[in-house]
Amino acid sequence: MTDTTTPTTGAIDAEWVEQHFDHLSPELARDLHPALALARSKCPVAHSDQHGGFWVASAYEDVLKVAQDWQTFSSELGITVPRQGEQRKVLPVTIDPPLQRTFKKLINIHFRPATVAAWESATRDLVNRLIDGFIEAGECEFMEAFARPLPGMAFFDLALHAPAEDLEEVNRLATLASSPHLPESRESHGKLALWIKDFLEERRRSGPRDDVVDAVMNAEIEGRPITLEEAIGTIHLLILGGLETTAGVLGASLLRFCAHPEIPALLREQPELIPKAMEELLRLDGSFICIGRTARNDTELDGRQIKAGEQVLIYWASANRDEGEFANPDEFDVTREQNRHIAFGAGPHRCAGSNLARMNLRIAYEEIVRRLHDIRLQPGADVHYHSTFNRAPLSVPITFRPGPRVFPADS
Template identity: 75%
Template sequence: MTDAATGQLDAEWVEHHFDHLSPELARDLHPTLALARSRCLVAHSDQYDGFWVVTGYEDVLRVAQDWETFSSELGITVPHTPTPMKILPVTIDPPLQRTFKRLINTHFRPVVVVEWEQQTRALVNRLIDGFVEAGECDFMTEFARPLPGLAFFDMALHAPAEDLEMVNHWATLASLSHLEESRESHGKLAAWIGALMAKRREEGPRGDVVDAVMNADIEGRPITPAEAVGTVQLLVLGGLETTAGALGMSMIRFCRHPEILARLRENPELIPDAVEELLRLDGSFICIARTARHDTELGGRQIKAGERVLIYWASANRDESEFDNADTFDLDRGRNRHIAFGAGPHRCAGSNLARMNLRIALEEIVTRLVDVRLQPGADIDYHSTFNRAPQSVPITFTPGPRLTPAG
């Protein structure tokens, strides 16, 4: 239901009919979540056979950390959407989850990611070179979506770069669980990963995460092919569209608040703080579901075993009880306990890589793109379910020089 005066979703909707798949929510996400926090921090929706919506910081944190009560293995989507293959370790709980998580974490530690910085900067500048002379571009198409995919496939998976566009398309569709194409895209992505692993076995070891997963020992037995594919599939799904979305939404903020880029240009040492504020305010990993293992209480509401609970990172990160002036981009914010990468045992393993990509992208954007604005008449639409990203971000700026000669 929408308010006739404002056209925005109203209190009745957020308290009783919340639908995370609605286009109206995608358009007005943060005002709607703010209304939800003001009305009921733990609300029950009658949509999709019923589920709970959790929007307060402390309650979101509790659900994320209490895996013994709120299970990932029993379901992480609303409505429940079975996939052809488990995406590990997101869809399992500790203690087995920790075994799979260690396989991934080792290859995305800060000491590993720092070795990719020079290549990442070269890639960022190559992408900017592709449009900087024109003075305009679609930032999503020409920068935000290519960057994380090219970086990840080359540096982490050592996969063929020519596969990027195809696999990135599948990853985007797979993340939109309400689309009919989602299930099919999961299957295509899994088949591609299986083929990549077969090729890697023929080529010999490279000491990367693909090798680690293929050769893993899981509780005294070899990892199964399905488990190996599911683990790498998580890396792909978790690393591409989420980073692209954060980049795109950051650019929208820069266009609407040019003073941010001006200050960063004068004070580049503030860029790491800017990354954290952008993640807090505009992080693209916005929500995920858990399923109650047993009857429990949350925020004064009684939740029964088997009921689904949708927790909103995007709402928790703007909760005034945790963040002063929560909707304000504040480079002087001291304490910033945002949970843009999730929390608890399932916290994003690729957070170090994402932060590095965002930081280096921002360092070069600040330097090379001047007087950035949204193109006249730009109408920003979002795809938004568990991840959120602008479909297109058309911008203009002062034309600048390439760093490397064309051709």
Template identity: 35%
Template sequence: MPKSQEEHAKHWDLRDEDFNDNDLLYDVYDVMRAKSSFAYTEKPFLTPDAGGSWVAVSYSACAAILKDWEHFSSNPTPEGAEQLPGDIVITLDPPRQQKFRKVLNPYFSPGRMQQLQPEIRSETDILIDEFIESGAGDLAEVAWRQPGIVFFKYVLGMPIEDVPLCIELTDTALNGTTEDARSAAWGGLYQHLTDAVVAHSEGPPADDMIDVLLNAEIDGQKLAFQDVVGNAMLLVQAGLETTANAMSFAFHYLAKHPDERDRLIREPEIMPYAVEEFIRFAGSIHGIPRTVTGDVEVDGHTFRPGESVQVNYASANRDAAEFPQAERCVLDRRQNRHLGFGAGVHRCLGSNLARLEFRLGLEQVLARIPDFTLATDAQAKFHGNSVTRGFRTVPVTFTPGKLSD
């Protein structure tokens, strides 16, 4: 029998199996925010030895912590640091973090991403072609495979045949049901990326992200090999899991709400707003850790050095103090300063690519199979007791269409 909202709020554990019910989790967040901007959990977040931590659940608290890197460091606790393969940009603080980003930022610039638009649209069409003539298909296949294919083929420089394995390893590493399963998946992903980096280093120069990392210099020194592998792992995780989860939610929502689906077709000018709203509402990431470096007060709570804080993006993005009708998905929401891509110096490096993949995925599905609805002979599968959350299957039916040109 599921525990009560109050009990979950008091003893919060994101990996609790009750949270396969997405609505229950957000109800629990409501209870947590009503009591305070912060809750405390004894449950470790990503590593088994990390101990308990504070959980920031209000928008104001989360935004303040994300923007204050001097008091809330991205450097992990000593226990967490032991799990990391080298210097990773997401776990660094300025000034080294800014130097790292300076190397990577040009590769994710708006201009460079826009150049990929024809390729992303084409790759999406190829995936839709696999089932469009049958009148039935699984839109989660588009949501999960499109970002991986685009990222591996046009950004990272890895074979697209590696995408299914890396999706499986990343998903298990973040969301596996046991610590042993998660650790084994981390190890498998590290070994696979190590082999890929070695192959790149021994091959001819290429215009891809792994070569950028291999040739990058910070303060006059090239990155250590383990730093290259560690950052390649980060890019794989970010490039696969988060966008796929958010897109899978959007497809499920539109299949379940045909009036909203039809509105997006009828009013394509609101698509940019809809993409931002899906990112806010879907909550594909439910936390990122920070370590307190000095005494500091946020929303009336005093933190002490050495304490850990989980910044809960998903709870912040449903905070009614920031978002009117926060519990509703409002496709044309104009004021939407969501934290889906974070904030401050660690704001998501690949947000331009994620938005583009997301928008083109929605546009092509709506254009080519405009009357899709949830299938009645199969159920969508949601994976929810995890750090990242989304639909693993979204079976739909529709009027059969034609293959792309």
């Protein structure tokens, strides 16, 4: 169950990871994990001459240090290297404590384990209805048929109480906005913000729902009402953080199931292992792969001198496969005793929606291994990824043994 650790192209070599690391390159999108393994072995804290210059941290302890030390490594000073184009403040990820904690508290209370647990039955119905849509055919494009609709539909209905008819377009905009190397990314950020503005106006007209949207709209920030721009930025984060990230994990998991059919077979026989398997899949294939910080003052990281104003890109995806933290880090090991992965980030900006994401993933895995048998990639499938901050397969065309529906076709 081990992944390759050698890049498939000569474009990424020791010199590239030590001096010319480019998070926007298609070579990195294709060879992400081998490239990060090379970075860890050659230069865990490297300075790249790309995009005006920035630092890259790839080792577990260094990534964790930067993420937790917000007083030295700021989120609010403006990250120009890892994000191109649109610079809208996506709150609270682009601000630091103590103000960040005020915004985070608005969100956290609506994604507590007890709150999310109440959505489990509706989520399982949704998962099975999505599977019903393709199970009789014995084939599907998994990203389109399941991975992208599931987190979006669950989040739109259960958390935002947003119009179902808007989901497809918002999913599309969120995917593009998460891909700053694409020319449509900046425009998609703007269109997504306009949709949120209209949505908030409609919610004010329609009355309270006692949900996270109400909490954001009616919030007081430092003794004053939240501004419209702040409310838009907060909802913006919820959408970007909740849709494409979960979809990416689901797509990568299905690719792993296809490459290693013993994994779904084991989980089908022992479904009680699914929670631990989920954590291992998040560690190996988490789609939230990196984020940027800016040094507030001169500092040192792993012996390298970082000056005030310089930017640091920290790689969660690399930390989660660091040989110094995880034994046999490229192997799927459901018996792993210690799994301190940081797939949801770390420090004050750790993902507020992790409970919801875990529930969506757990139920998806439970129903997929129960209902889909003999899962394989379609012959000739050529899988590509979009990859800058969130990594997701563009398509995962699969075949499987046709099966029966759970719900009547006309339900």
